[in-house]
Amino acid sequence: MNNKPVRVRFAPSPTGPLHAGGVRTALYNYLFARQQGGQMLLRIEDTDQNRYVPGAEAYILEALEWLGIGIDEGPQQGGPHAPYRQSERKEMYREYAERLVQEGKAYYAFDTPEQLDDMRKRLEAAKVAAVQYNAITRTEMTNSLTLSAEETKARLESGDPYVIRMKIQPKEDVRFNDLIRGWVVVHSSQIDDKVLLKSDGMPTYHLANIVDDHLMGITHVIRGEEWLPSAPLHVLLYRYLGWESTMPQFAHLPLLLKPDGNGKLSKRDADLGGFPIFPLEWTDPNTGEKARGFREEGYLPGATANFLALLGWNAGTEQEIFSMDELVASFSFDRVHKAGARFDIQKANWFNQQYLKQLDDAAIIEELKPLYDAKGITVNQDQLTQIVHLLKDRVHFIKEIVSESLFLFAAPEEYDQDVVIKKWNEEAVNAIGAFKDALAGFNGTFVAHDIKEVLSATMESAGIKMGKIMQALRLAVTGAGAGPDLMIIMEILGKGEVVSRLETALSRLSAQIRLA
Numbered sequence: 001m002n003n004k005p006v007r008v009r010f011a012p013s014p015t016g017p018l019h020a021g022g023v024r025t026a027l028y029n030y031l032f033a034r035q036q037g038g039q040m041l042l043r044i045e046d047t048d049q050n051r052y053v054p055g056a057e058a059y060i061l062e063a064l065e066w067l068g069i070g071i072d073e074g075p076q077q078g079g080p081h082a083p084y085r086q087s088e089r090k091e092m093y094r095e096y097a098e099r100l101v102q103e104g105k106a107y108y109a110f111d112t113p114e115q116l117d118d119m120r121k122r123l124e125a126a127k128v129a130a131v132q133y134n135a136i137t138r139t140e141m142t143n144s145l146t147l148s149a150e151e152t153k154a155r156l157e158s159g160d161p162y163v164i165r166m167k168i169q170p171k172e173d174v175r176f177n178d179l180i181r182g183w184v185v186v187h188s189s190q191i192d193d194k195v196l197l198k199s200d201g202m203p204t205y206h207l208a209n210i211v212d213d214h215l216m217g218i219t220h221v222i223r224g225e226e227w228l229p230s231a232p233l234h235v236l237l238y239r240y241l242g243w244e245s246t247m248p249q250f251a252h253l254p255l256l257l258k259p260d261g262n263g264k265l266s267k268r269d270a271d272l273g274g275f276p277i278f279p280l281e282w283t284d285p286n287t288g289e290k291a292r293g294f295r296e297e298g299y300l301p302g303a304t305a306n307f308l309a310l311l312g313w314n315a316g317t318e319q320e321i322f323s324m325d326e327l328v329a330s331f332s333f334d335r336v337h338k339a340g341a342r343f344d345i346q347k348a349n350w351f352n353q354q355y356l357k358q359l360d361d362a363a364i365i366e367e368l369k370p371l372y373d374a375k376g377i378t379v380n381q382d383q384l385t386q387i388v389h390l391l392k393d394r395v396h397f398i399k400e401i402v403s404e405s406l407f408l409f410a411a412p413e414e415y416d417q418d419v420v421i422k423k424w425n426e427e428a429v430n431a432i433g434a435f436k437d438a439l440a441g442f443n444g445t446f447v448a449h450d451i452k453e454v455l456s457a458t459m460e461s462a463g464i465k466m467g468k469i470m471q472a473l474r475l476a477v478t479g480a481g482a483g484p485d486l487m488i489i490m491e492i493l494g495k496g497e498v499v500s501r502l503e504t505a506l507s508r509l510s511a512q513i514r515l516a
């Protein structure tokens with residue numbers, strides 16, 4: 001088992017958009033496969049027709065691609081074990097269920113929904129702790145263990161609906177060594193006689209999952225903690241099918257928790273908090289309801305993957321920023337936590353800011369153009385370059401550059417009153433008046449460095465310390481008391497616009513001058 005090349009699979013059910021936990025599962029599978037020089041499979045587990053949602057598979061593929069999670073074998077890539085969609089493999093599963101029946105490890109059960117319901121009520125009334133179809137209760141139900149061989153045969157031939165159930169042997173220890181949780185031991189009496197083949201002939205998740213993992217040569221099953229309770233059953237299935245010696249190793253990943261750490265993260269938390277938990281935007285085809293996506297909210301794919309990778313894992317060092325290659329190199333199950341990981345969107349924002357800083361200006365400009373277009377703002381290439389320099393380090397998202405730069409395209413309509421009250425005094429008004437006149441008479445190139453020289457020369461001859469009037473000057477130019485480099489702002493605005501804004505402020509705020 002240990003020398004086999006690593007083969008892992010991401011096995012989502014196309015029942016809706018992939019949430020952050022699912023994406024993280026895919027990511028860890030991918031990291032481990034790449035690190036081990038193995039293969040990463042994508043298998044679509046769509047045997048449950050009732051839960052099938054159109055568009056979900058395409059969504060999953062697009063999300064993985066956006067995040068750079070490469071797939072070696074799958075529905076689109078093909079591969080030696082095609083098809084990779086369980087609905088296209090459905091004929092394959094029955095044989096294994098039937099084989100278990102032949103070997104006495106499974107049985108046909110003909111119980112009607114009413115009979116099952118009666119059993120449940122009877123056991124509940126008798127205060128039985130585990131209301132289950134199991135070694136005890138199966139003896140009172142309608143199945144091939146209680147019916148004669150002839151009757152079973154007759155029922156099968158007459159087309160009576162039936163399922164195939166696993167015949168769990170009581171009093172067996174089921175154990176496996178989880179790569180994250182260590183030894184997990186469960187007593188088989190706690191496991192019920194799970195249905196393997198449904199009455200419509202389709203396999204259940206359990207059967208299809210184990211058969212496929214075996215046939216596809218999967219060496220490691222890396223999946224969410226919600227599957228941990230199913231794992232003992234899966235171990236038994238491997239045992240009953242005679243495949244225990246090549247059984248994959250299990251790694252059950254910690255849950256993603258709400259931002260406050262209390263309970264499992266849900267879509268409701270995302271809606272209430274106004275943040276995404278899905279990689280891409282999703283519109284429910286049945287209800288039309290929309291869910292936010294990291295991509296559409298403006299998170300960069302690298303930042304998103306980095307954020308998700310650190311939900312439940314760390315390298316054991318201070319390092320937080322990891323390229324995909326670095327993640328591949330550093331990932332290990334030893335450092336995946338057992339406890340749930342708190343989903344902190346502030347951290348995602350921080351990652352986005354770090355990735356944005358690293359991004360080429362040209363790439364940012366490409367993204368910015370349509371955003372300005374959408375606002376009906378015309379900007380040329382030079383202005384875009386200047387704006388990116390001005391704001392790139394101050395924002396978390398590219399779209400914020402647009403909202404933070406609107407003041408460049410329209411003179412202030414109002415002035416921050418707190419700043420007016422504190423800083424708009426006689427001295428400032430005199431200084432700004434003098435600066436305005438100096439600018440009007442300035443004939444050099446209107447660039448930040450020279451603007452600053454004009455300002456300091458003017459202040460020097462007026463005998464005013466620059467530091468005392470800078471906030472008032474900013475207020476006059478932008479309407480606000482704080483922001484990015486004012487000299488560059490003035491350069492971007494151009495001489496005419498700056499002079500006009502200064503004039504406007506001097507006249508509009510003339511009634512509000514404070515005594516110095």
Ligand code: GLU
Binds near residue numbers: 012045223
């Ligand atoms: N189809 C299951 C899911 O939707 C797969 C669980 C597993 O990886 O075994 O998560």
